[in-house]
Amino acid sequence: MSTPQLTDTMAEILARHRGQEGPMLPILHSVMEAFGYIPGDAVPLIAEELNLGRAEVHGVISFYHDFRKDPAGHHLLKICRAEACQAVGANALTERVLTKLGIGWGETTPDGRVTVEPVYCLGLCACGPAAMVGDRVIGRADEAKIEEALA
């Protein structure tokens, strides 16, 4: 990505959140929405805006699972690992899905199609195993439903 484009987008995002109390997380979410990850070049701009050190901004980014430093695959598949889903076979499902995709947790398929991440509860505990592709939720998930959502 060219730097002027990043600078313009960041200026718009930072202006949008000016005046909010505790704007850091809203800013980072907006950056994620705009780029799909937090580009390294955005960090000093956020630090400057919030009058913080770059290390402090980096510390916040690295604390939260949602904030990525690199782009994810075309689809972001999250499979619930929590207890209620384990009670209805989430571990076996995960194993089958990861084997089929040929990747491990947190990895992206070589063609860049799918990134798989664990999630700890989607609030779909009465219809597990639960999964999510983007913002689309899947209950009683199986390989067929997940494959369909990734199509």
Add this chain to the structure above:
Amino acid sequence: MKIYVPRDSAAKALGADAVAAAVRTEAAARGLDVTVIRNGTRGMIWLEPLVEIEVGGARRAFGPVTPADVPALLDGTLAGLGPVEDIPFFARQTRLTFARCGLIDPLDLDAYEAHGGLAGLRRAIAMTGQQIVDEVKDSGLRGRGGAGFPTGIKWQTVHDAQSSRKYIVCNADEGDSGTFADRMIMEGDPFTLIEGMAIAGLAVGATKGYVYLRSEYPDAIEVMQEAVCIGRARGLLGADVLGSGRVFDMEIRVGAGAYVCGEETSLLNSLEGKRGIVRAKPPLPALEGFLGRPTVVNNVISLATVPVIFEKGAQHYADFGLGRSKGTMPVQIAGNVKYGGLFETAFGMPLGTLVEDVAGGTANGRPVKAVQVGGPLGAYMPPAKFDTPFAYEEFDGQGGLIGHAGVVVFDDTADMLQMARFAMEFCAVESCGKCTPCRIGAVRGVETIDRIAEGDAAAKELLVDLCETMTDGSLCALGGLTPYPVLSAMENYPDDFATRKEAAE
């Protein structure tokens, strides 16, 4: 004709959007005058997508409905369930907090008002702050997030604090596995949460509220954001709340996937834009909370229950329950169960009744082996403890906790050593890192449990010792309560912890 198809994310996860689309298409093709209403869920998840048809004021339920069922649904030939209120799972409940959930379009403020909404806020507007706080105290409401601290006492502290600026913060970071009550009320009846927060604001003199909502709930975020916009446009929020001349506004803030941010001090740091590191108490958030100001931090269900307390009176609410656990609790039945969903009931129902009777046992008919109550930090209860009444002190007496009232059922294939290991692994993943016993202890816990699995019987004693250190040496519930599932698994299921070698020999 009105047709209700839920927009709740559990219903969507089971295909409700496709059913709603099929209803619209089929009705249009037939030239029928049909209004499709996307309501919340009634909470019977095994029946989702649960569609209701209203003709002449009477609603009849059908479910689970697939798009292929829609022609028969409109023909009137699809086998139905009758009125929702007659389904045994529903009929046995006492719905106070969730009275409107699934009944109305969640974003229809007029329907909200027609079903008792805003009556509580109107009553509160006519009261002084102290009178409002007293009403909450009289209701006996305790924090529904898990700790069970009396809500009225918390409000009193913030009420009495002197400050030019105070805050209401709603903890909607519902990360516990097996819980979805917060999500369900936010998606199904968001105005009750907004009304509850406005009453809290009037009570303590706060003019600004925040809902810290986890990012794993995109549907709830959408509904809440829309509800806040409608609330502002209709004068429920803003500079003149319902014409009272009082100020209260609020904002939805989205979390970023950290379980520990459900802990109130960590949540406040996150809301301020910092790493979600736990703060030492004191100072209490009630005195030095968000941005160092006096702050009420309450769970979604605590705040969403406030309107019904003011609508029906504190005594009406307090008349339900058992001992010091007053009112109702939305129990969330999850995991391997036949009838999963949300069951709001007065405190005191025995755990076994909930599991065997209400939930109908396991989905696959195998015997129940363990029930984890209260999320990943709750104890694993064996059937031998099924006579424990569902209430705060009663569970405490059995070495457990009710937490946010999630009930996760496991059948006899569950390996409790692996569940104990998972509890430690989860703690290691989600630890904020402030306390050494949690940050490092959880990693050592996983290793120690692996040693037990490999045949090192001496490691059991070490695990107990480690758990004691975590309990005594952690600031918050994550490190402090992870020993609950671990030790309860080891105590109640010794066979699963008999070393593999012993079992093989």
